[in-house]
Amino acid sequence: MSIDSAFASGKAVKFAEVGDTIDLTVVDVTERDTTDFEGNPVKVVVISGTDGDGETRDLWCQKYALRRAIGEAVAKATGRPGAPQPGGRLRVKRVADGQASKPGFAPPHQFAAAYEAPKAAPAKAVDEAFSDDDPF
DSSP states (O other), rough: EEEETTTSSSSEEOOOOOOOOEEEEEEEEEEEEEEEETTOEEEEEEEEEEESSSOOOEEOOHHHHHHHHHHOOOOOHHSSSOOTTTTTTEEEEEEEEOOOTTTSSOOEEEEEEEOOOOOOOOOHHHHHHSSOOOOO
């Protein structure tokens, strides 16, 4: 897998070949404005996280297949659709290439993803729940 350091806060993840994999602990999920290859404005979801070496990586979710794989993994892990949450663990792998839509075009990448939701925050201690602080 090649990594390009020209983007965002960390090094951008690129799935250059079938079999390339990234394993991240999610730190942040943002939506950013950028342009497509023709210069048209588009919104892109960027998942920032740390890899096993503690390095910051940015996963730019421009491809539909990548967003779908991640979305399905999150829904499977949490029981509801949504974005990965900070503290969650996300693993993504480029599993295959599809058929190119036209001769000379690059084939679409196909991805598989797995997600582990962050551990739930510990419940408040009984003393805190019955404190004199009025929440209203």
